[in-house]
Amino acid sequence: QLQLQESGPGLVKPSETLSLTCTVSGGSIRRSGLFWGWIRQSPAKGLEWIGHICYSGNTYYNPSFASRVTMSVDSSKNQISLQMSSVTAADTAVYYCARLQGDGYCTCTGCIAHFDYWGQGALVTVSS
Amino acid sequence: IVLTQSPGTLTLSPGESATLSCRASQSFNSRYLAWFQQKPGQAPRLLMYGASIRATGIPDRFSGSGSGTDFALTVSRLEPEDFAVYYCQYYGGSPYIFGQGTKLEIK
Numbered sequence: 001q002l003q004l005q006e007s008g009p010g011l012v013k014p015s016e017t018l019s020l021t022c023t024v025s026g027g028s029i030r031r032s033g034l035f036w037g038w039i040r041q042s043p044a045k046g047l048e049w050i051g052h053i054c055y056s057g058n059t060y061y062n063p064s065f066a067s068r069v070t071m072s073v074d075s076s077k078n079q080i081s082l083q084m085s086s087v088t089a090a091d092t093a094v095y096y097c098a099r100l101q102g103d104g105y106c107t108c109t110g111c112i113a114h115f116d117y118w119g120q121g122a123l124v125t126v127s128s
Numbered sequence: 129i130v131l132t133q134s135p136g137t138l139t140l141s142p143g144e145s146a147t148l149s150c151r152a153s154q155s156f157n158s159r160y161l162a163w164f165q166q167k168p169g170q171a172p173r174l175l176m177y178g179a180s181i182r183a184t185g186i187p188d189r190f191s192g193s194g195s196g197t198d199f200a201l202t203v204s205r206l207e208p209e210d211f212a213v214y215y216c217q218y219y220g221g222s223p224y225i226f227g228q229g230t231k232l233e234i235k
Contacts, residue, residue, distance in 0.1 A: 047172070047215060047226035062223045096171055103159065103178065114162050114219050116183065118171035 002026040004097050004119035012091075012126050018084040022097030022119060029078050030055045035100035035113050036080045038071065041121070042093035052100055053080060054108035087126045094121040129154055129218050131227035141235045142206050148230045150199040150216035160220030163192055163201045166229075167212045175214075176201065208234070 008020035022036065029036055037052030051061035053071040061069055068085040080097060100113035130153040140146055150161070158179035164172035174183040176192040179199055189204045203210055211234045216227040 046228050047217075049224035049226070060222060064223065098171075112160060112220065114174070114177040115164075115172075115217070116174050116177075118173070121171050 002099065002117050004099065004117060006095060006097050006119045006122035008122060008124070010123055010125060012087055012124060013128050014088055014126055015086055018082070018087050018091065018095075018124055018126070020082045020095055020097075020122060020124070022080045022082075024078045024080070024099075029073065029080065030075055033102040033106040033111075035060075035102070036073070037098050037100050037115065038082045039096045039098055039115070039118075040091075040093040041096065042090075044090070045093075048093075050082065050084075050095075052113075056108040058108045058110070060110070089126050092124065092126045094123050096121045129156065129225050131216055131218060131225055133214075133216060133227040133230045135230060136228075137231045137233060139233050139235050140206055142208055144206050146203045146206060146210075146232055148201045148203075148214050148232070150194070150201070150227050152197040152199070152218065155196040156218060156220050158195045158199070160218055161192075161194070161199050162217045162219060163190075164215045164217065165210075165212045166215065172215060203232070206232075 003025045005023045012018045035052040038050040053059045070083045072081045097119045098115045099117040101116045102111045102113045132151045134149045161179040163176040166172045180192040191202045213229045215229050218225045
C-alpha cells in the first residue's frame, strides 16, 4: 500500500528556510500520470495548496508561494522535497505531502490531477 | 475562485442524512471538484473526485453532485465514523483551492 512520510525540523527560526522531505513507499514516484505535492494547514488559513512536482522535475507552484518555494525530486530515494525561504510565524502549520493522480491522459507537462493519497503531516513551528 | 461551504457546522444523529454545500464564486467544470473528510489528528482523506466519482474504498452512502457553481456532498444513513470535517476542493487550474470546511457533529 502506498505510504507517504514527511520528515524535517519541527522548529524553524524566522527569516530562515523551512526544509521538508517526503519519502514514498509502496510505489514509484516515477510512474507516469502522477504528481507529488505539498499542502499545508493552519487554523488561520485552513488548507493551502503550495505546489506539486512531476518526477521529471516539472513544477507547478501556487503563485502565493512561488517566489520563495522550491520543490525537487530524488528518484533514487523515492523522495520529494520542499524548501520555503524567508519564513515567518504565519508559516507555522502542519505540512502534508500528497500524491496527485491524473484524470485521464496525463504527462509531466501538465494535466488535471486530484489529490488521492496523503502523508500524516508534519507540524512546523516558526519561532525564535 | 473562492469556495464557500455551508453550513459551518451540521449537527445530526446517526442514521440521518447530511447534505453539505460547496458554492463557487465562478462557474467551473464539475470534473475539477473533489471532497475530503478529515478527522482530528489525521490527514484529509479523498472521498469524491470529478464531483461524483467515489474514491477507492468509499462506501456508496457517500454521493456527490452539482455543476457550475453549486456542488453538494450527501452522506446517507450516517454512521458514527462519518462525524468529521468535510472540505471541497477545486483542482481545475492554479491555484488549487480548498473550501473552509463543514463540521459534521453528532447530536
